[in-house]
Amino acid sequence: MSDRLSARAAIAAVTAEFEELPAPGAADRAADGDGPLSWAGYADSRARATARTGEEESVVHGIASVGGRRCVLVSFEFGFLGGSLGRRTGDRLEAAYDAARTRALPLVSLIATGGSRMQEGMVALTQLQRVARASARLRAAGPAQLAVLRDPTTGGGWATLGAGADVILALPGAQVGFAGSRVRPPDADPAAYTAEGQLAAGQIDAVVPPGELPRTLAHWLRALHADGSPALPAPVPDALAATGLPATGWDAVRQARSPARPRAQAYLDAYFDHRLPLGGDRCGGTDPGLLCGFGRRGDRSIAYVAQCGTATRPAGYRAAARVIRLADRLGVPVLTLIDTPGAANDAEAERAGAGAAIADAFAAVAGARVPVTTLVVGEGGSGGALALAAPGNTHVTRDSYFSVIAPEAAAAILKRAPDEAPATADQLRLRPQDLVELGFARSVVGPPGA
Secondary structure, three states: OOOOOOHHHHHHHHOOEEEEOOOOOHHHHHHHOOOOOOOOOHHHHHHHHHHHHOOOOOEEEEEEEEOOEEEEEEEEOOOOHHHOEOHHHHHHHHHHHHHHHHHOOOEEEEEEEOOEOHHHHHHHHOHHHHHHHHHHHHHHHOOOEEEEEEEEEEHHHHHHHHOOOOEEEEOOOOEEEOOOOOOOOOOOOHHHHEHHHHHHOOOOOEEOOHHHHHHHHHHHHHHOOOOOOOOOOOOOOOOOOOOOOOOOHHHHHHHHHOOOOOOHHHHHHHHOOEEEEOOOOOOOOOOOOEEEEEEEEOOEEEEEEEEOOOOEOHHHHHHHHHHHHHHHHHOOOEEEEEEEOOEOOOHHHHHOOHHHHHHHHHHHHHHOOOOEEEEEEEEEEHHHHHOOOOOOOEEEEOOOEEEOOOHHHHHHHOOOOHHHHHHHHHHHOOOHHHHHHOOOOOOEEOOOOO
């Protein structure tokens, strides 16, 4: 898919099955004239745009099938006044959202827009409120919203359909940002306004090459599908190591910290047939030490959040909360894998809102109506680990531990010598078997057949 394909060519690049829906308000379009501002020459500009593109507005919408999954598809025509949003655009976008809501279908937007239409002034600008309301109604009804950012995606189109989607994909090199190229500060870093820059800043989920887009959209539509039946808990993963139960608390700590211990990536690879990662916290941050997204296991969709053994940063907790809430809305069960020495506690983490981010992760787990399953696969360090653990449905591997705080820190807090950390570990009762006896964990999980 080229960044500057027409609206219909962009549709054809992702599906051969598309049925256009009638455009609302078509009967009285001729009465628009020079528009609400009586902008001289506006009618002629629209007429030339129609002659050039064959379209009567800047968006086309209809019902499509992508990879065998039905959806409502919106595609922008950049050749029609820069894909700008005017009143008639708002009519069509609202109709598309309403069609998705009434048919209980996900909405996919193929966006290429320069923003609001100058010739309609505030009337054009208020279409963003219409789109936001329509998006909120669809979100409340449940179906997912996916956006594909073509070149360019700027202004109100980015700030509503784009950034407001549940899953945001972008084509390589696409211009993406609230500020268009003609209104940015002259010294602005151009890389910040690209798909790749937005990905690095945690604002979008993936940059997808054009040839992979149809398959990627099909995978996402399948993963985000909920059949309406009650969600069953995600199966507990098998342990990947044949380690025995630790004899002492300090043995448990050493086993969990062993470089040879299987990490979350290995567990996810063994558990899922296919995974679709979600990246970033949508607030300008990413945490490479936390993996999250949706995966397919057999014919089931399961959302996942996995700590990878590092101190989890605020962006990680925000991304986790986002995924858990999306899964909850869609009726998809959640699997969390715990492995962290604790939450990041450096000055940068504090400035980035560590406390609020951890609180939000606790709230997302606590408020989930879908079942959440947790497996502790390594270190369970204090509240930074507990924030992503499922109350009443947490399991532990033999090479893991969970503690109110690391034994070294506990010894320091209790004013003990550093060499008393092993004895303190025993007192903390942090071994897997201790966690089951204390009622925190439901089971100690071993490898298959063990």
